[in-house]
Amino acid sequence: MAAQSEIVRWSAARLAESLAAGEVSSVEATQAHLDRIGDVEADVHAYLHIAGERALARAAEVDRLRAAGEAPSALAGVPVAIKDVLCTSDMPSTAGSRILEGWVPPYDATPVARLRAAGLVPLGKTNMDEFAMGSSTEHSAFGPSRNPWDLARIPGGSGGGSAAAVAAFEATVALGSDTGGSIRQPAAVTGTVGVKPTYGGVSRFGAIALASSLDQVGPVSRSVLDAALVHDVIGGHDPNDATSLDETWPSFADAAREGAASGSLAGLKVGVVHQLDGSGFQAGVRQRFGEALKRMAEAGAEIVEVQAPHFEYALAAYYLILPAEASSNLAKYDAVRFGLRVDPGGSTVEQVTALSREAGFGAEVKRRVILGTYALSAGYYDAYYGSAQQVRTLVQRDFDQCFAQADVLVSPAAPTTAFRLGEKIDDPLAMYLNDITTIPANLAGVPGLGMPIGLAPEDGLPVGLQVMAPLREDARLYRVGATLEAILEREWGGPLLAQAPALGGAADRGERIRTTPGTAPAPGYGTEPDGGTL
């Protein structure tokens, strides 16, 4: 058997090969990840809940199926981390909020059910900004996650837990959700890969809703191929989600493999969106972005500049549409059907609801729900929500014009590298700017991929590239992304994450988190009073 330190660094594709060849068992791979979690989790805090024994039991089950020649899929036995926004019938699902602390849903979200059916092994639930409102995980009610490249910095958000988990080798792959960049921006700042599929490409059934016209579930990984493999498992039509697209998708893994093998971008037109070209962004981000364009040109791509004049209004439209939809979606937390109830006695149900929401929601959630209530108020609706929906049309038209001139569009995936914890927490508008390059894709529903393109010279932290494709053309992202990834990794002599600093200081300090068997981690590392082991 390969050493634990080796197995946790394998890609899902590599691990799947070894599982199929019988070189390693799922129990061994799962145990290796639980050990890794034990070593680094006190520093990284990627997880809100760790499955522990339950993960090992499932891994043993998958090993038995494989031994009987009944492995349910190529990825059977691969450990996966699940963003806490997705409902899991055997683990608490809090969306990072006190109001759902300890809540175990009575059913699995469709993407989770599909992972389970394919034999992937859930390791636990990952940290996130409360109800996915944020770009840093600092709005999690359970404390922030930390960036494995620099523990004093944010891992991005809202899916910072999933990105940190794969970057710190605490999971092979993970699931995220992306409403305005919550998969792509964490990928950018942690040197990992994340994809927001076409709106409707992956079911949101069982995904705790933030803004229903923007939310999309997608894969988080360390390689383009791994993201494609997960996307193949979770994607496709689901009658339980009325926005799910009823169509047949190509194999994204095939697209990624073709892209990596071809090494050429000949004939591909790459559009650089003038409005997202990075002027005003951090110098090292601009530099690596320019170099990535150069690599693509060297591989045969034609680089063209395209104009999207209304993108400058996208952020404003987003911060009207999102709060408006969130204020409606979060009305379900009424202290009656599930979640926290604060009842001082002698109060009406309306007062109990208000007190429960006061205690259960954090500052950012209150801010956005009240902003959304304002935007939807009589007398303001047309001026704000109505106008924002019109901007949405203009952004879609801009995309149409850009894609008439280019096959894919590119931009930096985030304007800066990872900032320091605490740096922007008191300035909501500064925090909102982190998603400036990722939001247009959500408004238009087009797919987007975030992937590493190097380290910024000034701070040595990862820089991400965003690639966008027309609606339903997700395969293009995987093909182009895999080609560029192969070129860059040849240049770097391996994956970018190989350059990340070693973790494990927590274990050295004696702060190892017990993930198994059945012993609770230290208080504060789970949403459950017992630490959430089982």
Add this chain to the structure above:
Amino acid sequence: MTDAPEPVVITAADVQHLAGLARIALSPEEIDHLAGELTSIVDSVARVREVATPDVPATSHPVALVNVLRPDVPGAVLTQEQVLSGAPDASEGRFRVPAILGEEQ
């Protein structure tokens, strides 16, 4: 471009009213703090009005689907026990809630 947007000021009284609509109890300090924050956020997002001319249709969903229906037969449903499993309080197979009406009602 439509009318030049007037500067928006969200007062503490506005926040108090909105918080009531949103069913969130807030402390006086939170109300004051939010009034300032929301004023600056709304001031920043109000620029959507600059380009939202009457000739531009609104878009509510990025990929518009119509009439998403399924056969009119009972689907998979949760059991009563499952439905009540997360309730803060339940009794005799039902959600149990505090008083609906206050004394003055």
